Amino acid sequence: MSTRKPGNPSEKMQTDPNGGKAPSGLNREIQSKIGQQLRAMYDDVVQEGVPDRFADLLRRIDNPSDEGKAE
Amino acid sequence: MKIDPALRDQILSTVPSLRAFAISLSGNVDRADDLVQETLLRALANIHSFQPGTNLSAWLFTILRNLFRSEYRKRKREVEDTDGSFAESLKSYPDQLGRVEFQEFRTALAQLPAEQREALILVGASGFSYEEAADICECAVGTIKSRVNRARSRLAKLLSIDNVDDFGPDHATRAVLVGQDR
Numbered sequence: 001m002s003t004r005k006p007g008n009p010s011e012k013m014q015t016d017p018n019g020g021k022a023p024s025g026l027n028r029e030i031q032s033k034i035g036q037q038l039r040a041m042y043d044d045v046v047q048e049g050v051p052d053r054f055a056d057l058l059r060r061i062d063n064p065s066d067e068g069k070a071e
Numbered sequence: 072m073k074i075d076p077a078l079r080d081q082i083l084s085t086v087p088s089l090r091a092f093a094i095s096l097s098g099n100v101d102r103a104d105d106l107v108q109e110t111l112l113r114a115l116a117n118i119h120s121f122q123p124g125t126n127l128s129a130w131l132f133t134i135l136r137n138l139f140r141s142e143y144r145k146r147k148r149e150v151e152d153t154d155g156s157f158a159e160s161l162k163s164y165p166d167q168l169g170r171v172e173f174q175e176f177r178t179a180l181a182q183l184p185a186e187q188r189e190a191l192i193l194v195g196a197s198g199f200s201y202e203e204a205a206d207i208c209e210c211a212v213g214t215i216k217s218r219v220n221r222a223r224s225r226l227a228k229l230l231s232i233d234n235v236d237d238f239g240p241d242h243a244t245r246a247v248l249v250g251q252d253r
Binding site for chain 2: 035038051055058064
């Protein structure tokens with residue numbers, strides 16, 4: 001007599017076939033670290049705001065007579 | 072030429088993100104700023120073709136991406152530009168911004184095929200949906216998804232992240248570093 005129950009559903013659930021990995025084979029934590037680093041790098045530039053040359057450019061196009069008066 | 076003030080403000084508010092995208096694509100701040108400038112000129116010259124109420128930033132990103140790709144193709148014809156020379160051009164980048172903390176990540180990013188790089192940035196950093204990124208890159212949504220997935224896997228390998236604690240400065244440190252520059 002055996003206590004082993006084949007096909008015990010709770011036993012099955014404990015055995016995650018992906019071993020906690022995302023379908024692409026990447027650990028979710030690593031994926032989120034990559035995402036964080038990517039956004040940090042990107043936001044680093046975004047935080048510099050609008051350089052003067054672009055604000056000036058739009059102003060000049062808007063008011064061609066304004067040239068030289070800028071600033 | 073008169074620009075609708077609301078539209079002008081909207082265009083200007085997209086500039087920081089356009090720059091970040093352009094720098095990620097080209098790996099060079101000066102070239103990126105020229106790209107942004109050309110994008111703005113092209114957008115204003117074609118402003119009649121923009122439909123009010125649609126996604127302005129996606130429209131601007133599309134223009135920038137097309138400019139970058141046509142420039143890239145032209146350069147490729149003129150000088151045999153390889154991925155190696157692109158990675159080489161990145162070496163000057165950290166000095167230009169005075170920060171080295173993203174160097175390793177940028178170098179890894181530069182080694183991705185251009186299509187994977189742009190897909191990852193649009194979805195992972197610019198905040199576009201897969202659908203919007205597919206419109207910008209003129210390809211199918213499924214193609215964008217697979218490019219993003221391949222980009223992530225490749226980055227993980229390139230950065231050989233065995234331990235997440237190895238991975239760059241933490242948020243608090245970064246906030247301090249960024250704060251000092253402002």
